[in-house]
Amino acid sequence: MARDTDPPQSYEQRTADFWDSWPSLWPYVPGRTGVCPHCMTGVQFQEPRTETFTWLGRLVGESSPRRPLRSPPQDLLGIISATCPICYSVIVSMRSSSRSEPWLLWPWAIQRAAPPEDLPAEIVRDYQEAAAVLSVSTRASAALSRRCLQSVLRSAGKVKPSRIYDEIEEAIKSLPPYIAKDLHGLRELGNFGAHPTKSTDTEEIVDVEVGEAEWTLNILDLLFDYYYAKPEISKKHRRAISEKLRAAGRPALPGDEDAE
């Protein structure tokens, strides 16, 4: 922790600290492990292998993953690139010492698993847009994913329309413990009860906590799976059994009598 009595840091020291602190803040740095934003595989990111050749084919230079940018004296600005050893795609991130977190320049959006097919269109749209803007605005992303969460709880969870704080309370009662725990945690982290705007109007843009926007998307994935994907799988399994029963001249499973 810097104190007022500490001698001011030299520019060299500040620059060294700036570059050295990237891996503790951000996964998309050579040497760090994380999930590739292109192919969604867990990998250890590597240095980009970009080499510059003259027209005679002689290697004249190899680019560094670190690229310092000209910036105002009080601010440090830099770009780091890394590559994925699985899909070979490049990931480019930028950071300014005046902002707490780096941000992605490329890809524009972090890839997420496709939502189940029979999800209502407006829910898919909110979810995909929330995912698309996550890397540029966590506030915009959280606003969209909170609205998406509310739509899912109302349409699939059948909760009584109310404040999102109370809707979560009601939904938790009928959800499996692993999702209930996450939803409860999200509500506390995001302070849904304390901010009336977060409870009464989910379309309003409000400040979000670190990690809240991405966590909301992860919880939406769990809810999609529980409310939409899993029931569909179980329906397919039941139908397959009923078909076999019918072929053997026996009645289908209860509830599947008139399924073709």
Ligand SMILES: [Zn+2]
């Ligand atoms: Zn990849």
